[in-house]
Amino acid sequence: GQQLNQSPQSMFIQEGEDVSMNCTSSSIFNTWLWYKQDPGEGPVLLIALYKAGELTSNGRLTAQFGITRKDSFLNISASIPSDVGIYFCAGPAGNTGKLIFGQGTTLQVKP
Amino acid sequence: GAGVSQTPSNKVTEKGKYVELRCDPISGHTALYWYRQSLGQGPEFLIYFQGTGAADDSGLPNDRFFAVRPEGSVSTLKIQRTERGDSAVYLCASSLDRGPSTFGSGTRLTVV
Numbered sequence: 001g002q003q004l005n006q007s008p009q010s011m012f013i014q015e016g017e018d019v020s021m022n023c024t025s026s027s028i029f030n031t032w033l034w035y036k037q038d039p040g041e042g043p044v045l046l047i048a049l050y051k052a053g054e055l056t057s058n059g060r061l062t063a064q065f066g067i068t069r070k071d072s073f074l075n076i077s078a079s080i081p082s083d084v085g086i087y088f089c090a091g092p093a094g095n096t097g098k099l100i101f102g103q104g105t106t107l108q109v110k111p
Numbered sequence: 112g113a114g115v116s117q118t119p120s121n122k123v124t125e126k127g128k129y130v131e132l133r134c135d136p137i138s139g140h141t142a143l144y145w146y147r148q149s150l151g152q153g154p155e156f157l158i159y160f161q162g163t164g165a166a167d168d169s170g171l172p173n174d175r176f177f178a179v180r181p182e183g184s185v186s187t188l189k190i191q192r193t194e195r196g197d198s199a200v201y202l203c204a205s206s207l208d209r210g211p212s213t214f215g216s217g218t219r220l221t222v223v
Contacts, residue, residue: 004153033211035214041216041217042115042202042204042214042215042217043154043214045211045212045213088153090153092209093156094167095209096159096161096166096167097144097159097208097209097210097212098144098159098167098170099144099154099156101153101154102153103151103152103153104152104153
């Protein structure tokens with residue numbers, strides 16, 4: 001079935017550094033979503049991408065929908081301690097809106 | 112409500128017992144999803160409701176798991192004869208039609 005692979009699995013960076021993480025798939029997706037999950041909470045939508053090649057920003061976050069429709073990346077600029085959490089990429093499986101998630105990238109930020 | 116509400120937030124139960132987990136979606140959201148998240152993993156799809164009907168239950172692991180949404184709003188996930196392997200965070204999400212989902216905070220189920 002469809003799978004999403006995220007890398008890196010975890011990152012430990014200094015406050016103020018930029019961060020890049022990506023997500024790849026063996027099959028095509030028509031939508032890419034990036035979520036962040038804090039401990040004890042559900043995932044929160046950060047950015048939604050709907051078109052191949054699309055580059056979208058949300059504050060310090062920038063995400064791109066790969067031109068092949070099989071990958072996406074998320075960049076965080078000038079990281080701050082509250083960026084700590086687990087970042088998931090997700091894409092719809094079929095046309096029902098149900099999502100397939102990657103295994104997540106855990107981000108830790110050292111003040 | 113303003114967000115997706117899940118109760119209880121934590122549930123500890125003994126192996127073999129029956130449990131019910133409740134989800135109250137965002138008002139007006141017709142689509143409702145249940146996911147299960149094990150430690151260190153992303154959420155995995157269980158079941159999808161469009162209105163009152165279960166449109167896709169392909170993610171339910173076995174017949175001990177069942178979910179209902181009788182009035183097209185609140186949903187209950189029911190697990191019979193719980194096993195230790197059922198321990199996980201159960202997440203509910205809702206959306207307008209098939210748009211991006213908004214998630215609740217989840218119910219952490221521990222089977223001892």
